Amino acid sequence: MVTRADGLEIAGVADTLASGRALIGPGVDVLLIDLALPDGNGVELIRETRERVPNIKIIVVSIFGDARSVVRAIEAGADGYLLKGAGEQQAEEAIRSVLGGGAPISPAVASHILTRMRERMSPNGPSPDVPLTEKETAVLIDLAKGFRYKEVARLHGISPHTVADHVKSIYRKLAVNSRSEAVFEAVQAGLIKLKD
Amino acid sequence: MTPQQDPASQPRWPTTLVILLLLAAFCGGLLIINATAENVPGRRVADGLVADTPGATFQPATLPHWNCCSTEPLIFRTTLDAQTANARDPALLVVSAHDNARLYVDGVLVGGEGPSTGDPTNWSRRPRLIRIPPPLAHAGAVLDIEVQRSVGFGHLRPVYLGEYDALYPSYVALRVLRADMHVATGVIAAFVAAFCFAAASLLGARGLMYSLGGLAASWALQVIGLSPSDPPWNGAVANGIYFVGYLGTSIFLLWFFIEWTSVFSERNDLRHRLGWLTAPWPRKARRALGLSAIGAMVAGAALIAVTIYLNPPIGSQEVDRACGFLGLAVIAFCLVRVVSYYRRNGFRDPFEASAFIFVLIAAVVDIIMVRFFFIYGVSLGAAVMFFPLALLLSLAARARGVFEAATATAEKLNVLVEKREREILVNMEEIRRNERAAMLLEERSRIMRDMHDGIGGQLLGLILQARSRKLSDDALVSGLEQSLDDLRLVVDSLEQGEGSLTGALGAFRARIEPRCEAAGVTLDWQIEDVGATPNIGPDKTLQIYRVLLEACTNALKHGAPTRIGVVLRRDGDSIEIALADDGGGFVQQTAAIGRGLTNMRTRAQQIGAELAVASGDTGTRIALTLAA
Numbered sequence: 001m002v003t004r005a006d007g008l009e010i011a012g013v014a015d016t017l018a019s020g021r022a023l024i025g026p027g028v029d030v031l032l033i034d035l036a037l038p039d040g041n042g043v044e045l046i047r048e049t050r051e052r053v054p055n056i057k058i059i060v061v062s063i064f065g066d067a068r069s070v071v072r073a074i075e076a077g078a079d080g081y082l083l084k085g086a087g088e089q090q091a092e093e094a095i096r097s098v099l100g101g102g103a104p105i106s107p108a109v110a111s112h113i114l115t116r117m118r119e120r121m122s123p124n125g126p127s128p129d130v131p132l133t134e135k136e137t138a139v140l141i142d143l144a145k146g147f148r149y150k151e152v153a154r155l156h157g158i159s160p161h162t163v164a165d166h167v168k169s170i171y172r173k174l175a176v177n178s179r180s181e182a183v184f185e186a187v188q189a190g191l192i193k194l195k196d
Numbered sequence: 197m198t199p200q201q202d203p204a205s206q207p208r209w210p211t212t213l214v215i216l217l218l219l220a221a222f223c224g225g226l227l228i229i230n231a232t233a234e235n236v237p238g239r240r241v242a243d244g245l246v247a248d249t250p251g252a253t254f255q256p257a258t259l260p261h262w263n264c265c266s267t268e269p270l271i272f273r274t275t276l277d278a279q280t281a282n283a284r285d286p287a288l289l290v291v292s293a294h295d296n297a298r299l300y301v302d303g304v305l306v307g308g309e310g311p312s313t314g315d316p317t318n319w320s321r322r323p324r325l326i327r328i329p330p331p332l333a334h335a336g337a338v339l340d341i342e343v344q345r346s347v348g349f350g351h352l353r354p355v356y357l358g359e360y361d362a363l364y365p366s367y368v369a370l371r372v373l374r375a376d377m378h379v380a381t382g383v384i385a386a387f388v389a390a391f392c393f394a395a396a397s398l399l400g401a402r403g404l405m406y407s408l409g410g411l412a413a414s415w416a417l418q419v420i421g422l423s424p425s426d427p428p429w430n431g432a433v434a435n436g437i438y439f440v441g442y443l444g445t446s447i448f449l450l451w452f453f454i455e456w457t458s459v460f461s462e463r464n465d466l467r468h469r470l471g472w473l474t475a476p477w478p479r480k481a482r483r484a485l486g487l488s489a490i491g492a493m494v495a496g497a498a499l500i501a502v503t504i505y506l507n508p509p510i511g512s513q514e515v516d517r518a519c520g521f522l523g524l525a526v527i528a529f530c531l532v533r534v535v536s537y538y539r540r541n542g543f544r545d546p547f548e549a550s551a552f553i554f555v556l557i558a559a560v561v562d563i564i565m566v567r568f569f570f571i572y573g574v575s576l577g578a579a580v581m582f583f584p585l586a587l588l589l590s591l592a593a594r595a596r597g598v599f600e601a602a603t604a605t606a607e608k609l610n611v612l613v614e615k616r617e618r619e620i621l622v623n624m625e626e627i628r629r630n631e632r633a634a635m636l637l638e639e640r641s642r643i644m645r646d647m648h649d650g651i652g653g654q655l656l657g658l659i660l661q662a663r664s665r666k667l668s669d670d671a672l673v674s675g676l677e678q679s680l681d682d683l684r685l686v687v688d689s690l691e692q693g694e695g696s697l698t699g700a701l702g703a704f705r706a707r708i709e710p711r712c713e714a715a716g717v718t719l720d721w722q723i724e725d726v727g728a729t730p731n732i733g734p735d736k737t738l739q740i741y742r743v744l745l746e747a748c749t750n751a752l753k754h755g756a757p758t759r760i761g762v763v764l765r766r767d768g769d770s771i772e773i774a775l776a777d778d779g780g781g782f783v784q785q786t787a788a789i790g791r792g793l794t795n796m797r798t799r800a801q802q803i804g805a806e807l808a809v810a811s812g813d814t815g816t817r818i819a820l821t822l823a824a
Contacts, residue, residue: 111699
């Protein structure tokens, strides 16, 4: 989808999880990844990549950008998402935005994250290790309503960069909490035994 | 209440045996005391007594039996024998005088109770041990025992002469039998009465419990009337209390036996050889009996009060005689009832049987003893302690039978309920499975319908156009884009399944904003966070999307607006979604607008929402209202 753009070069193309793994290296700045791969789920590769190359930017490519898959990818360590079928220009913009520290988020994803966070806050769920701040929650609510970064920034009297920072912070917390939640669930299921 | 044939309520002979043994031990103790009392180490002078009866001076003493009714005291005379006169501390033991007794030695008053003239202020019924002062004690001294006449008609049981210390143990034994035991039975009766009255409403058989309580209470009243210590009221009042207690004992005994022999009878019909005398009484008749028993008590008490008030000594004697006959009649009636009760039902409850038989025998024996032999009876006192105990045990045994039957029924019910519960659980599981399957099926067909309505039609249109080679490249791209957009609309609506309409509508902004921008129209996005909207699932969300999309298309095509506002807000439990523009309104109704409106109405109807359309010169507003 992205063939050529100033300052952007294709490091490699892979069709499978296995060949994707081989591609990842220190020389790669951005990973565009589809979740539905023939030999496995892209989420695994996202997690591996995030561990091996901490500074790499990971963008999920999805046909529908449905919130469930996107949030799962973000929990694994993705930085943003891109709709399949978007024009070349849009794709380039998205890549540059992520490289420049942006954090794209759709209202559906924001709403999904809100729901997840509220579930965690409920008495019978695991309480999040890193709860969202009031400001982050407020920003997330406005993003869920469909407001753009600029609009949210104006509503809260902050700069669009700060909004992006909030979103990135939310993504990080989501990833951290998802790891602790996984541990919690594993303990609940008896997969992991904690020492007394 | 019908007698239970349950094994639990079968006779408990071992327990009954224990009770009867205890009773035998108790009666044995009483007999020993009585023997001590009667085995007096002194000279029995009953035979030597002569009495000064009205109209004759010093007749050989045949004791006046119900010699009604006189006020002057009876004087019994004997002489002091040499042995007693020479004793260190001579004394006279009066075993029993029902009324005040005083001792004169050679015409000198040496001891006893009661005034010499006028009405006595109290009637002492105690045994007495009176010292004969040594200066007066000489062989042949004349001993006059003066007995005032009241409840006891002046009767006197044998007296004994002897050494004071030798007579003392007999005196104590007599006091135990005739005073202390009375107090004990009175206290027990008071407790039984309190229990019966308190438990009557709990146990159900009210008449039974009230009559037993009345019986116990009236016994306690008798004891108060016979109080061995001098009461704060005078003798006439004490006699009145005693007689009211006696009357109550008779009346409540009658009521109680009718209750008991009716309640626990298996066949409740009056068609019996002797009718009401022996047959069980129906509930209504027993109720009337209870009320008339209370009425008879009140009337009898009033009559007793008046009779004694008018003439205390004579009245007391008249009342006593009447009560004696009443008591005998009642006992006889109860005997008949008990006998017919057992003929009818057989001996099934040993507690009950022992109580009845014992109390009836005791009463008969005591009445005969007191009335005909002037010997103080002890068996009724023992029976009074035993009677309520045995009856309460009998009631408890019956209650246990009922309780066990109830427990058995409850257990059966429990088993039944558990079985039903299991069945229900299985059914519920199946229903849930079916529901889930139905939901999946419905969801699948809905998605297929949505695809068919939207993307299917669009793709088909594109194919037809391409076949006829009328399709330009631009049209193909825009057509395919539209199809993908529609597919995304479906996906977006599906996401709504687990969140809030806020996010779903937020996602929708991207669908209409590019169009608005292309038409140079400002999109005024006024979305509130409406929180959880559990009632608005993917199906409803998709219809909302489509209504909004239709409204937006209409506004852009026909209204020529400069501004389009989208509103989402919550009012209590209802959610309002509105799209408003500042265009020209539906001034000119076109076919397209009409079809669009019809579509919107159909969709609103499908999701149970209200559609409000307002159009005028200043613009159009289309609003959906539905439950959150």
